[in-house]
Amino acid sequence: NAGVMQNPRHLVRRRGQEARLRCSPVKGHSHVYWYRQLPEEGLKFMVYLQKENIIDESGMPKERFSAEFPKEGPSILRIQQVVRGDSAAYFCASSPRGEGTEAFFGQGTRLTVV
Amino acid sequence: SQQGEEDPQALSIQEGENATMNCSYKTSINNLQWYRQNSGRGLVHLILIRSNEREKHSGRLRVTLDTSKKSSSLLITASRAADTASYFCATQGGGGADGLTFGKGTHLIIQP
Numbered sequence: 001n002a003g004v005m006q007n008p009r010h011l012v013r014r015r016g017q018e019a020r021l022r023c024s025p026v027k028g029h030s031h032v033y034w035y036r037q038l039p040e041e042g043l044k045f046m047v048y049l050q051k052e053n054i055i056d057e058s059g060m061p062k063e064r065f066s067a068e069f070p071k072e073g074p075s076i077l078r079i080q081q082v083v084r085g086d087s088a089a090y091f092c093a094s095s096p097r098g099e100g101t102e103a104f105f106g107q108g109t110r111l112t113v114v
Numbered sequence: 115s116q117q118g119e120e121d122p123q124a125l126s127i128q129e130g131e132n133a134t135m136n137c138s139y140k141t142s143i144n145n146l147q148w149y150r151q152n153s154g155r156g157l158v159h160l161i162l163i164r165s166n167e168r169e170k171h172s173g174r175l176r177v178t179l180d181t182s183k184k185s186s187s188l189l190i191t192a193s194r195a196a197d198t199a200s201y202f203c204a205t206q207g208g209g210g211a212d213g214l215t216f217g218k219g220t221h222l223i224i225q226p
Contacts, residue, residue, distance in 0.1 A: 035157065043149065043159050043204075093157075103151065105216050 004094050004106035012112045013082050021077040021109045025094030031055075032075045033103060034067055037089040046090075049075060082113045119217050120203055126223040133190040135220040137203030138183075146179055148188050149202045151219070157202065160188075193224045 005024040013019050025032050030051045035043040036059075048056040049069040060067065064082075069075040079086055089110045093103040121136045137146070145164045149157040163170045163179045163186065170177045176189040190197055200219040207215075 033157075041159075041162075043147075043157055045157065103157070 004092055004104050006090075006092050006106035006109050008109060009107065010110045010112070012114060014114055015083060016081050019079040019082050019086070019111055019113075021079075021090050021092075021111070023075040023077070023092030023094075023106060025075065025092075026096075026104050029094035029096050029104070031095045031097065031103075032069050033093040033095075034075070034077050035091040035093070037091065037108070039088070043091060046077075079111075082111070084113050087111055087113045120201065120220040122220060123218070124221045124223070126225060127193060128225050129193055129195055131193055133193050133197070133222055133224075135188045135201050135203075135222070137186045137188070137217055139186075139203075139205045139215075140184065141205075141207060143181075143205045143207050145206050146177075146186050147204045147206065148175075148177060148186075149204060149216075151200045151202065152198075160201075190222075193222075195224050195226050198222060198224045 004026055007022050011019055023032060032049045034046040036046055037043050045059040047054065047060050047067045049067060051069055052071050064080045066078045075092065077090060089108045091105055091108045093105045095103045119138050125133060127133055143165050145162055147162045148160045150160055151157050161170055161172050161175055161177050163177050165181055168179060174191045177186060179186045186203060188201060200221045202216050202219040204216045
């Protein structure tokens with residue numbers, strides 16, 4: 001079962017550096033969601049992408065955060081100039097269609113900013 | 115692999131009735147969470163219950179956790195048409211530092 005693959009599983013960055021989180025969806029899935037989980041909290045939606053398009057980025061901070069899902073390759077969540085408050089687990093999910101279908105989640109990337 | 119298993123897979127009830135969904139899991143957990151997903155949207159976090167808690171309330175939601183049976187239930191009282199969605203439970207182990215493991219979800223339909 002080649003599910004959603006996220007890498008790295010753990011990422012440590014110093015304040016001011018860039019963090020790049022990768023998500024390879026289930027083969028054939030063209031919809032990707034990113035979520036953030038702060039310590040002791042539930043998942044919070046960040047962005048929903050379909051191949052080469054951002055469908056809904058209402059949960060993305062306006063600055064420093066960006067996401068892409070190119071025609072080829074994994075989806076990337078990029079955080080520039082990281083700060084301590086960015087420390088969290090970032091989860092990616094994919095689905096074959098956006099409407100009413102099960103989403104498959106990766107195991108997450110745990111970002112620690114020191 | 116997904117540890118949580120929701121039961122039933124689909125549930126259809128009349129508006130105003132209560133809806134109960136169950137979730138079972140296999141390994142020890144730090145906490146268990148319930149999420150809702152409306153059609154075409156991302157997950158929305160509903161409630162988190164820790165392994166040392168037995169019951170938690172949030173508005174019309176009531177969650178129970180029985181760690182001896184490795185099961186949880188989500189009760190939605192006085193259901194509304196807007197509650198129509200898929201509901202997922204997710205477990206988190208390892209002192210809360212592990213990733214989430216989601217079940218396949220229960221699809222709830224509220225008939226007006």
